Every structure is written in C-alpha cells, then in structure tokens.
Amino acid sequence: MARYFSRGQMLRLEPEVRSLVNALCDKLLRSTDGPLDVNTAYSCLTSDTITQYAFGDSTGFVAQPGWEPNYRAPLQTFLDTVYVWKFFPFLLNIIRIAPYIAKYISGDIGLLMREMFEVIPARIQKAIEARERGEAEANIWTDMLESPLLPPEEKTAYRLAGDGFALMFAGTETTASMLTLITYYLLAQPATRQRLEDEIKDMDPRNLSWVALEQKSPYLGAVILEGLRLGHGLSSRAPRVPRDEDLVYRKGGYEYVIPRGTPIGMTSVHVHLNEDIFPDAEKFMPERWLDENGQRRHDLEKYLMAYSRGSRMCQGINFAYCVLYVVTAAMTLRVMPRMSLYKTTEEDVKYDHDLALAQPKRGTTGVWVTIS
Structure with a gap:
C-alpha cells in the first residue's frame, strides 16, 4: 500500500481534501442553533476523506443534513473493547460468526459491523470484478x-476488507482526535490563535495549499507538531523484539542490559511528556518547535512518536499531515473567529489513559463549541 500514501500521491489528493474542508466549514458556519461536538464534525470529515480516497466512494457524512450517522461512536465502542481482545484472545472466535449476525445488530455496534462485514467487502468485491x-x-x-x-x-474480498477497515479506522479517528485537540487549544489560548491567524491571514481560505502552508507558515507547523505531541497518536505500548543484539540502557550511573529476543514495548506518552526533552511538557506551547528566528526546529522532531518511527512508521503520515494543515488553516481563518468553547475544559482533551489511542478521563463528553 505504501506508494498510495506517498507525499506525491497526497498532493494529487489535495483538491479533494480542500473541497471537503470547504464543505465542512460552510456547514459549521450554518450550525448556529446550539452547541455541537467538534470531534463529531471532524470525524465526519476524516471518514469522508479516507473512504473517498481508498474506495472512490465517500461516506457522505459532511454532505448529510446533520452530523448523524457517523463512525465516531462505533469506533469508540470498538476501542473500549481493545484490552478484552488483547488479554482474552480466545474471544476472537466470536469474529467468525459476526458476518452472519451483523444485520441483526442495532445501534453503534450494528453500524460498525455492517461497515466491516457488508459495505467494505462489497466495495472490495466491486474492485475484484472490475x-x-x-x-x-x-x-x-x-x-x-x-x-x-x-x-x-490473502486476496479474497473478506480478507482484503480487513485492510479496508484498518484504513478507515486509522484514517478517521486518529486525525479527528488531533484536530479536536488543536481546536481546543487555539480557542482556549487566544494569543496562540491570533499569532497563527496573523501568519496566514493573506492566504485564500478557500484555496489553501498544503505545500504553501508548510513553506510559508512555520507557526502553523509548530501548532500541528504540538498538537501531535499532546495528542500522542497510537499511545499503546508498541511491541518490538531485538533479534540480533542486546540492548543496553544507561542513565547516570545506572546500566541495564535487555537480552536479545526479549519482547519490549514503550508508549509515545513516555517521550512526549518527558520534561528533559519538552520542558513544561503538559503545556501547549507551539513556540518550542521554533528557533530564535521563528523557523522550524527539526532537531526536536526525532522525539515525535505520534506516528511511530523507523520501519514501522504509520504509512498514512502524509495523508494525515495534508488534512491537518489544510483543516487547521481553514478553521482558523473561516470558523474560529465565530467559534467559542462551550462547557469544555483542558480535562476534556488531556491524556488520562490508553485504549490503543490516547483517551481523556472517563466521563468527559468531548470538545463542545458554539458558533455565532
């Protein structure tokens, strides 16, 4: 799949992203009749974007009159069970009967199961027949x-549908969560938003270019990197096995040898909240990613683990960056001047626990906003 998520391929996708982002902003600006959960809005956008690209057939969530249905709640329900499958793997046998009962399940789980076992396999089968x-x-x-x-x-519609679901899940929830966190901090820290707005105010908000934003807006890049750092991305402990060498850990006078063949794991949270690397690590400070001349500090980027690193880095990273840049800029210029937080605090976005993706404390209801 890798070449379909290259930077060049994402640049060809950019007009479709821009069109969906403009449609989202238009819809948000019409949503003046009460508070709304901005994560749901972003989830609709990211679902549309990844399904349009991967299957040539958008879910159409942004174009629908309201915000329902969408995949946010079903995917969250799926995440809530992630450790059940991890620690009780024999329960995975249930999946074998899932295709036969999907049509009889209602609610969020029913929507998700129909997507997994009916809609995506049908899209794959269509590609096979073509x-x-x-x-x-x-x-x-x-x-x-x-x-x-x-x-x-490995080439059956049922088998490839698993890859299709993985693409949809990864392309929807992670990017929507990052956009939600960035939106919260830009609304909660007016000086941060004002600096960003001043930097990009001369750009056409309906015709934003990912490349131009990267080249001309270092502060926008810093805002996105800081959002990725505090959003953590895949926060579960990514397992690795050093096959050919012992690993030696040293700090101060301490030394420990991890023998080759030993499974190890580490979460991105350990790096992103490390005070030795990121002083005042709990604070949203885009300035930490810029040097004294206001240009991007590339030396810090080796510590950004939101998309993992090395050979196992998320292959959708270019897709995510394209969406993050265009959406954040468009929202800053078009929607945020009329948007305010509604009964939302930092606790609603701050990392509390891991369910594969970073989660805020239980009981939070998301980032709610009003639009005037």
Missing part, C-alpha cells in the same frame, strides 16, 4: 490483487 473485466484503474486494491507476494487466500 479487475476481472479489465476495467479497473490502478488503485490500492488492484495492486494488492496483482501482488505476487500474496497467496490467493
């Missing part, structure tokens, strides 16, 4: 179907 007729354009699924590295049992 390929067999010689009508398929090159895309993620045709490449996987033609790959000599995959055996036939």
